[in-house]
Amino acid sequence: MSAEPAVPADALAAIRAPFLAMEAEVVDAPILQPLGLLLELAGEAMRARLFVVQSEGGQETCLRPDFTVPVVRQHLESGRSSGRYFYEGKAFRASPEPGRPDEFRQIGLERFDDGAVPTLEADAEIAALAWRAAAAGGRGGLGLWLGDVALFSAFVDGLGLAAPLAARVRRAAARPRLLAGELARADQPPAAREAGRLADLLAGLSEAEAATVLEEMWALAGIAPVGGRGPAEIAQRLIRRAEAARAPALSADQADRIRRFLAIEAAPAEAFAVIRELGGAGLDAPLADWSRRLDLMAAAGVPVGQARFSAALGHAFDYYDGLTFEVRSAALHGDRAVAVGGRYDSLPARLGGAAGSQAVGCMIRPWRAWAGGEA
Amino acid sequence: MSEPLILAVPSKGRLKEQVEAWLGDCGLKLSVSGGSRGYMAELKGAPGVQVRLLSAGDIAEALDAGEVHLGVTGEDLLRERGGDIDARVLLLRALGFGRADLVVAVPKSWIDVETMADLEEVGHDLLARSGRRMRVATKYLTQTRSFFARHGVADYRITESGGATEGAPAAGSAELVVDITTTGATLEANSLKILADGVILKSQAQLAASLRADWSQAQLAAAERLLRILEARAAARDSATLIWPADPRDAGVVEALVGQGAVRRPNGLLVAANRVAEACLALAGAGIGPVTASRPDFVYEVGCVSAEKLRQRVEI
DSSP, rough: OBBOOOOOOOHHHHHHHHHTTTTEOOOOOOOEEEEOOOOOOOOOOGGGGOOOEEESSEEEEEOOOOOHHHHHHHHHHHHHEEEEEEEEEEEEEOOSTTTOOOOEEEEEEEEETTTSOHHHHHHHHHHHHEEEEHHHTSSSEEEEEEEEEEHHHHHHHTOOOOOHHHHHHHHHHTTTHHHHHHHHHTTTTOOOTTHHHHHHHHHTTTTTHHHHHHHHHHHHHHHOOOOOOOHHHHHHHHHHHHHHHHHHOOOHHHHHHHHHHHEEEOHHHHHHHHHHHHHHHHHHHHHHHHHHHHHHHHHOOOOOOOGEETTTTTTTTSSSSSEEEEEETOOOOOOOEEEEEEEETHHHTTOOTTTOOOOEOOOOOOHHHHSSOOO | OOOOOEEEOOHHHHHHHHHHHHHHHHHHHEEEEEESSOOOEEEOTTTTTEEEEEEHHHHHHHHHSSSOSEEEHHHHHHHHTTTTGGGGGGEEEESSSSOEEEEEEEEEEEETTSSHHHHHHHHHHHHHHSSEEEEESOHHHHHHHHHHHHTTSSEEEEEEEESOGGGHHTTTOOOOOEEEEEEHHHHTTTTEEEEEEEEEEEEEEEEEEEEEOOOOHHHHHHHHHHHHHHHHHHHHEEEEEEEOOOOOGGHHHHHHHTTTOEEETTEEEEEEEHHHHHHHHHHHHHHHHOOEHOOOOOOOSSSOOHHHHHHHHHHO
């Protein structure tokens, strides 16, 4: 376990200044966070990075891996529909590489709005904030990387795939093996499956009848149903699975377009030209939004001409569901971003907030932003 | 006197009996000596070795931490230590007992789930529909996580289980389990089935060395002595000695058998145990005999493969 060295006070103040200028409410978050909730939100893959702490007889907790979830919870508890929150403090994540610090300072801002506020303005404001703060650290060779999780979703919609296949492809964007498997199956004949005949039978029945048939089958086979899935659910999925197995896999052309889409990494204008070509008219609206978003960012002082659009950026994080961005330094490897952020509208709802709310935020690591910092 | 080599062996259960039988078969008798509660022992026939009796789980931990030099424990428990265990612990010899598979098992009633890919989809459906993640009961957190990640399964939660993991789905505390099974009977009794591609590890007891322990030359020498005995006994189990009255006609057929892997002896051959009949018939066919086949107790080679591996990896 090692901690980051401190950034000199004047450099830290310079990095913090753009955040303070936002006049957000200052919030703190408990260092101990409920482990169960974080795993529920972020998935088990996160566990390897968490420092788990437990008192005798107490609830399992972990040292806060970031501030986003606690800040969302505080916002929801306040009962307000909108708010801007500034935070600064140490976060804790076990480093995947030995020797890297696993205790580090973060400065960040989360912005919540009710559904009426234009999202593009908010996106541009937060991305510009991250850029200004990173630039204030004085490190050369900074670059802004942009992505959009929703754009891939819209692109997949435009491919006209059967629903289960489309859902699988969307999930696969964040999971390289799943994606490779799906792409490799392209143009293959559907696999014959044993349960197909049963599925055919069930498909002709009402939900209640299908459930009864399944229960009778279990009884005949002497199977005691355990686990949290009922017969109706299993019957439905059997039918869906049989349909999916009969439905064609991706065509070679579709697989190729997905591959090319996710490989896009270029200047925004160039990237969007390729996306328009790959995705067709269905993407006109989101691409028009992007053109407006870039104009707003440029007006806020972000050198968007030098930015890169990476179609795969941000898919690995479960929170994000729209814009994603990273400020990277040429001096640091790409997986050690100086600042990160994005839109996560669905997270507040998953934490019990009202549906349709909007959330966007960013976080900077001063030790990486400062010119004399991380090497 | 220099520090002894510390060998950890299981202190209880079936595994303890099997390890004792294995050592005994090698001519090494475990005798409980020091320690008021009998958690220390000596290995008669292996001087310079001190035996510590620990639970199999503690042996995996002690090997990982470098608190013992050698230990016998299940590979499943070693792999569960996480990270790059092969950089910290060297597996010297698979012992052929203590066999158990670490498997992913789901309720039999899930007739729509046969593979990890099905599980991925079910987990996703559950999360999308209910906002809850599919729960996996296990005490093998590390291996579950890396196996699920390899199969692209992300929408699940682990609920840690101390014991009686297989009962978790019936008790309603989890949807499925990752657990050790030897015969599958316990899974069967709990109405669970193993996924077609759900075997995480085929485990067995291993003799392993800690690469983090402090090794002195004397301790390495004691380890080599012990390993030579164990290896010689293992080699003997797979070999047979053939002897026959000296006969000038034997040259051609012996040459042929040597070409097939037999080793020449002054008055005969050392052959693989499963080729005894074949070799004897070949000799008889050449008019050579009578051939006496017997099983050696020990076969000491000039080199000792596992000791050499250990020497290469240990820093002194």
